[in-house]
Amino acid sequence: MPATTISNLTDLLQSLLADLYATEQAIIAALPEMIDDTMDTKLHDALQEHLDTTKEQLSRLETINTELEFSTTKDAEGIDAIIHATQQIVNAIIDSATKDAAIIAAAQKVEHYEIASYGSAAEFARQLKFNSVASLLETTLGEEKDADAKLTSIAQGGLFQKGVNEKAVEE
Ligand SMILES: [Fe+2]
Numbered sequence: 290m291p292a293t294t295i296s297n298l299t300d301l302l303q304s305l306l307a308d309l310y311a312t313e314q315a316i317i318a319a320l321p322e323m324i325d326d327t328m329d330t331k332l333h334d335a336l337q338e339h340l341d342t343t344k345e346q347l348s349r350l351e352t353i354n355t356e357l358e359f360s361t362t363k364d365a366e367g368i369d370a371i372i373h374a375t376q377q378i379v380n381a382i383i384d385s386a387t388k389d390a391a392i393i394a395a396a397q398k399v400e401h402y403e404i405a406s407y408g409s410a411a412e413f414a415r416q417l418k419f420n421s422v423a424s425l426l427e428t429t430l431g432e433e434k435d436a437d438a439k440l441t442s443i444a445q446g447g448l449f450q451k452g453v454n455e456k457a458v459e460e
Contacts, residue, residue: 310363312402324340357419
């Protein structure tokens with residue numbers, strides 16, 4: 290695909306939105322396999338809930354597209370690379386508690402990519418006075434931050450510890 294010319298902040302925002310649209314689609318495609326791989330019920334439920342949220346985030350981007358048109362056919366290069374690399378790690382792990390830890394690490398990597406992208410896009414939209422676009426992006430940004438915080442609390446709430454203890458019992 291030929292590179293789109295970016296000559297101003299609006300073009301840059303449209304390019305970010307095109308990437309986010311491709312990103313959310315890639316996440317919707319990748320999450321079910323990650324959910325199937327989880328053993329911890331809290332992690333399983335959090336990821337399942339995030340899959341539903343992600344579908345809403347995609348439709349929020351479709352709403353944005355009616356006000357500020359962007360390409361919906363871009364490749365999700367950034368997130369595809371993260372997903373591919375993390376899937377290889379998850380697939381290489383046999384121990385289920387370690388697999389859960391790898392899934393949390395993978396999901397948080399994805400969240401941080403989205404937080405950075407939505408944060409920039411919301412700020413650009415605000416600067417450019419696309420106020421309704423900015424507030425839709427801020428809603429999604431808040432959801433991504435919540436998802437990230439939830440993953441941290443699941444990890445700190447005993448998931449890693451459980452893996453360590455199970456290992457200790459086995460040995
Ligand atoms: Fe998302």
